Amino acid sequence: MTPPTITLNSGTTIPQLGLGVWQATNDETERAVRYAIDEAGYRHIDTAAAYGNEEGVGRALAASSVPREDVFVTTKLWNADQGYEPALKAFDTSLEKLGTDYVDLYLIHWPLQDRDRLLRTWDALEKIAGSGRAKAIGVCNFEPHHLQLLIDRGGMLPAVDQVELHPHLPQQEIRRFASEHGIAVESWSPLGGTSNSGWGPNSKPNTLLVDPIVTRIADRHSKSAAQVLIRWHLQNGLIVIPKSVHEQRISQNIDVFDFELDELDLSELDTLDDGTRVGMHPDEMNIGAPA
Numbered sequence: 324m325t326p327p328t329i330t331l332n333s334g335t336t337i338p339q340l341g342l343g344v345w346q347a348t349n350d351e352t353e354r355a356v357r358y359a360i361d362e363a364g365y366r367h368i369d370t371a372a373a374y375g376n377e378e379g380v381g382r383a384l385a386a387s388s389v390p391r392e393d394v395f396v397t398t399k400l401w402n403a404d405q406g407y408e409p410a411l412k413a414f415d416t417s418l419e420k421l422g423t424d425y426v427d428l429y430l431i432h433w434p435l436q437d438r439d440r441l442l443r444t445w446d447a448l449e450k451i452a453g454s455g456r457a458k459a460i461g462v463c464n465f466e467p468h469h470l471q472l473l474i475d476r477g478g479m480l481p482a483v484d485q486v487e488l489h490p491h492l493p494q495q496e497i498r499r500f501a502s503e504h505g506i507a508v509e510s511w512s513p514l515g516g517t518s519n520s521g522w523g524p525n526s527k528p529n530t531l532l533v534d535p536i537v538t539r540i541a542d543r544h545s546k547s548a549a550q551v552l553i554r555w556h557l558q559n560g561l562i563v564i565p566k567s568v569h570e571q572r573i574s575q576n577i578d579v580f581d582f583e584l585d586e587l588d589l590s591e592l593d594t595l596d597d598g599t600r601v602g603m604h605p606d607e608m609n610i611g612a613p614a
């Protein structure tokens with residue numbers, strides 16, 4: 324089954340399930356994206372300038388038999404390129420690497436700590452949206468206080484806030500705030516992140532995929548732990564972008580439309596909320612910020 328779509332405040336529709344490609348090389352990305360689109364039925368890819376694999380995504384899009392307009396492509400503006408002119412330039416570079424003349428969603432990767440620069444960056448994204456070269460614009464890692472800056476400014480609201488989100492960190496406050504303002508929430512590290520280690524200062528290795536609560540629910544449905552977690556995101560109305568470079572897992576992660584978590588499953592998963600992050604807290608992140 325094709326994943327359902329969500330209509331963003333920009334009017335664009337986004338497939339609720341997509342493929343993440345962080346930590347994949349260009350060649351791995353090309354193969355994974357090609358397989359995801361042509362064989363597994365994905366229509367949504369999440370990359371970023373910082374991942375260094377936009378070219379791999381571009382090569383896969385060019386080679387695919389699925390037309391460009393049928394695939395939802397997201398990329399992100401890296402921290403070093405915040406500011407009005409730098410953001411416009413970085414966007415052109417991303418389009419060039421992706422080999423496309425528009426993206427479906429362009430996101431600010433992190434809010435950083437310089438509020439004036441952040442607002443100038445948002446001005447640039449509005450200009451890009453106005454030109455039609457990004458069908459929608461949005462943000463990542465914005466806490467409600469960051470979103471409030473854009474709300475107070477007037478102008479366009481982000482279509483999406485992409486944040487770390489999984490049963491250990493369900494982000495209820497961000498979800499409530501975003502929902503009040505018509506902003507869709509997208510979950511990154513939806514399976515709990517890469518299996519070997521976390522990357523934030525307070526983070527722990529991924530334990531979600533082997534958590535006994537998750538695996539017990541998976542057994543009840545004859546599904547995998549990853550499929551249970553993906554269902555949890557979908558049934559919570561979230562956009563979800565699990566990453567894999569393995570064909571069998573790419574297929575498995577989209578094979579989630581023939582079962583449903585029931586109230587008991589959902590309430591058991593809710594008990595996993597312990598605030599554990601795999602990444603950095605946005606208020607502590609300033610890596611790569613322009614001087």
Ligand SMILES: NC(=O)C1=CN([C@@H]2O[C@H](COP(=O)(O)OP(=O)(O)OC[C@H]3O[C@@H](n4cnc5c(N)ncnc54)[C@H](OP(=O)(O)O)[C@@H]3O)[C@@H](O)[C@H]2O)C=CC1
Binds near residue numbers: 342486515532
């Ligand atoms: N905006 C932001 O700041 C951020 C955005 N992101 C985005 O979110 C995406 C997803 O997050 P990410 O951090 O990659 O982590 P995920 O939670 O998607 O987990 C990915 C890990 O799980 C493994 N995996 C995937 N499917 C399965 C499966 N079915 N069974 C067992 N293991 C599996 C992958 O291994 P393998 O590949 O070897 O199969 C990989 O190690 C990123 O790729 C990126 O696009 C991520 C971090 C920050």
Ligand SMILES: O=C1CO[C@H](CO)[C@@H](O)[C@@H]1O
Binds near residue numbers: 371
């Ligand atoms: O998307 C992400 C993954 O990689 C980066 C770290 O190298 C993060 O900063 C970022 O949020």
